[in-house]
Amino acid sequence: MTNTAKKYALKELDLESTLGGMGREGEREVPVIDLTDFDQRREEITEQLWQAATEVGFFQLANHGLELALIRQTFGLSERFFALPEASKQQYPLKEGLNAGWEFRSQVRPSTGTADEKESYQITLPHMDDLWPNQTVVPEFTRVMLDFEHQAWQLGMKVLSCFADRLGFERDFFTRAHDRTREDYQSTLRLLHYLPLPEDHQMDPSIWRAGAHTDFDCLTMVFQQEGQGGLQVSPGMDAEGKGEDREWFSVTPKEDRITCNIGDMLMRWSDDRLKSTLHRVRMPRPGEYNGPRYSMAFFCQANKDEIIQGPEKKYPPISARDYLLQRIQANFDAVKARK
């Protein structure tokens, strides 16, 4: 890794490791972008996406064209998967560094130093060979997940095509960079199950369902269920307000909306114009719904061999492979440094 690259990676993490505290809670709405008549309204939608992504880094898609029935069916299968006995889920262990397979309470964030209170199952197409539960274990699982992954990808590419237009790239630039048919494809569908809490649980300020973080990818699309809140956002990576001064606002889940955010990879690819934004999932407080929380996230992450460089060449070119390795390593070092 070059020194510049190292400094860049650590700059993000230095900040992140000061962000484990509660901060202050504020009221703010996430911009909602209506994709109705996308082809006819492309220019107007592009403008709205650009504004949301440059100012907040978070937005919700309405009338996005993904069938509610499919989203519900996918959630149902996710619940069935997580309801399997532990010994059964252990047959699909997470492949280190490949974002494929099942993990339980293993993701430690630099912001908290503690493991997220969750389990997840990740689908990254080229690495799934021995990781699918078969027809008798969870009927229809593979077929539906593949269909959902494909449709989520298509929608993600539609959104990214608007950013490509505004950045001065060819319209299909990001679609080519996230080619699903290639061996170096590394976009991921992640099924998430945040663990339910016991009735008498005590609030521990160091424990989070997902500790504060930014995503590593280009664009994340999160599907949530109504009544299962907890996602909070804090725009302005470089803003004053570190630690306890920082302001966080909650995103209210709506089943027909997809909550999207920009990740670090697209921030770099846009010479920092599109903002990768801090977010976290907080624990329910006493008196709030404390049952399980299910969500699904699709991470549009450019194929490993793609070269990331913005139109203004603010940063040196780097392959998506090296960029991610560097982020993962820096995360690892930051967690170790906390110990």
Ligand SMILES: O=C(O)CCC(=O)C(=O)O
């Ligand atoms: O579950 C959610 O609402 C957000 C998940 C998330 O931020 C992530 O997995 O990166």
Ligand SMILES: [Fe+2]
């Ligand atoms: Fe995230």
